Amino acid sequence: MSASDPVLSAPTPGDSASVAVIGAGPAGLFAALRLAEAGRRVRVFDRMAAPARKFLMAGASGLNLTNAEPLDRFLDRYGPARAVLEPALRAFPPEALRRWAEALGQPCFTGSSGRVFPEAMKASPLLRAWLRRLTALGVRFSPRHDWLGWAGDALRFATPEGEVTCRPDATLLALGGASWSRLGSDGQWARFFSPGDLTGFRPSNCGFLPDWSEAESLRREGDILKTVTLRFDGATTQGDLTFTRHGVEGAPLYALSPRIRDAIARDGAAILRLDLRPGLDEAAIAARLGRVRPRESLANRLRKGAALTPPARAVLLAGVAPDGPLDVADPASLARRIKSAALRLVAPEPLDRAISTAGGLRFDALDEDFMLRDRPGVFAAGEMLDWEAPTGGYLLQACFSTGHAAAAAISAWLDRAS
Incomplete structure (x- = not known):
């Protein structure tokens, strides 16, 4: 030069x-x-x-x-x-x-x-x-x-x-x-x-790591939760979530990422609430679950009564810890959990994987x-x-x-x- x-x-x-x-x-x-x-x-x-x-x-x-x-x-x-x-x-x-x-x-x-x-x-x-x-x-x-x-x-x-x-x-x-x-x-x-x-x-506009074992994360890799509603810290978003070996990602989660990231930094973890059936209210889900024969397995009850996909059922069953065990015999209790399933997030994805910073x-x-x-x-x-x-x-x-x-x-x- x-x-x-x-x-x-x-x-x-x-x-x-x-x-x-x-x-x-x-x-x-x-x-x-x-x-x-x-x-x-x-x-x-x-x-x-x-x-x-x-x-x-x-x-x-x-x-x-x-x-x-x-x-x-x-x-x-x-x-x-x-x-x-x-x-x-x-x-x-x-x-x-x-x-x-x-x-x-x-x-x-x-x-x-x-x-x-x-x-x-x-x-x-x-x-x-x-x-x-x-x-x-x-x-x-x-x-x-x-x-x-x-x-x-x-x-x-x-x-x-x-x-x-x-x-x-x-x-x-x-x-x-x-x-x-x-x-x-x-x-x-x-x-x-x-x-x-x-x-x-x-990291901003990023995915997060759920509180799952490595084996569970590998099992869930590629799963997509279609059209769920996310709630955190007074904010609500809706859309699809995708599970990868790195965590959970998707536009509705990215929109909440600053709040979730800062909560994890402050508290060590953040509980994200998911409405797994946003098109149905709690009473309608409970009524549908109540019509499924009691001897059906829980997976079948959730599939037949609430039309939950395998990824949605996995989130519901893996996320019971913050709320205690599921009351599988009570349709109203199951409906409440479906409308507010807990997903515990413990870390944002690494900085270099974030869309922005x-x-x-x-x-x-x-x-x-x-x-x-x-x-x-x-x-x-x-x-x-x-x-x-x-x-x-x-x-x-x-x-x-x-x-x-x-x-x-x-x-x-x-x-x-x-």
């Missing part, structure tokens, strides 16, 4: 200032686009060989870009981080993200749940159009550049050819969280910050423009910041919106510094 590099060298009179973007995920690439559109000379550094690896993986089964629900309800999905994220989300809201994707030739549609998808469903067509636009604007890419922090005011990178440094006029850090490390987000950047500027990483760079380490308080000209955006949100389009939207906000702040800062 030579001193004559047009992105990294000091600008000559009449040149626009140079910006280094570290991290080629959605936040970094979108900030690079906005900066290039504003006339900045931009170079994107990433430790991986190709950009947006996690973005592509997230879109493999259908790219959920954002969500069309009313904005005030949308903002509530960010919980305690709503106040600090709200200006960025209002400046670049879900409808703006949809219009941007469609301007790149990727028409979108809204599903029945409010989730917004490109009609192509995959991430790759959108990413290809996005990268073509970046290239046309003169953005340059430096893959296989692993950021090593600072040497004074210079950025350090490890590359296959050895260590290099550069001194841009401004820097955006968009380094991601700490899950799916094989796709580039390993959280190792945290070692270059003061501990007081960080909140420890925690909580924790990261604290907002009080930044000013209102996403600039580090102790490093003028260095900004941060995306999942490396200390916020979390459920799946459903909220994760990507906040990455795009904070990238948009940071890019605007960088341009304004450079204008003031010139």
Whole structure:
């Protein structure tokens, strides 16, 4: 990397200032686009060989870009981080993200749940159009550049050819969280910050380990609980749960994961309540169970009287410990347990298996423009910041919106510094 590099060298009179973007995920690439559109000379550094690896993986089964629900309800999905994220989300809201994707030739549609998808469903067509636009604007890419922090005011990178440094006029850090490390987000950047500027990483939108033996977990591997209602700590979700050798997973569980994770950290375990037959009330289930001949086995009574599938019966029978033994002779007692089966969860799945992470760079380490308080000209955006949100389009939207906000702040800062 030579001193004559047009992105990294000091600008000559009449040149626009140079910006280094570290991290080629959605936040970094979108900030690079906005900066290039504003006339900045931009170079994107990433430790991986190709950009947006996690973005592509997230879109493999259908790219959920954002969500069309009313904005005030949308903002509530960010919980305690709503106040600090709200200006960025209002400046670049879900409808703006949809219009941007469609301007790149990727028409979108809204599903029945409010989730917004490109009609192509995959991430790759959108990413290809996005990268073509970046290239046309003169953005340059430096893959296989692993950021090593600072040497004074210079950025350090490890590359296959050895260590290099550069001194841009401004820097955006968009380094991601700490899950799916094989796709580039390993959280190792945290070692270059003061501990007081960080909140420890925690898994979010993750599965959990039930209080089952290893043998029981292997027996249950592949089981699916269809359309169950989950209740925990006053919150309710509904959908399918899947049992794997690693634990139990599924969208309704992911939505409760912050509450369950924090309860386990506090109490050592969490009792999740499952309504195994949400379409029937307790009285109807008891009546149906009462019509089954008493000499039938318990498994048959639950199958014939309550239409419980084998996975549902396994959860009911394995989860009796918190509530005491089942009263198999009393249809009303069985019905109550079916409507509130206990599943004891003892640990979240490992951080690297989580869809996203909580924790990261604290907002009080930044000013209102996403600039580090102790490093003028260095900004941060995306999942490396200390916020979390459920799946459903909220994760990507906040990455795009904070990238948009940071890019605007960088341009304004450079204008003031010139």
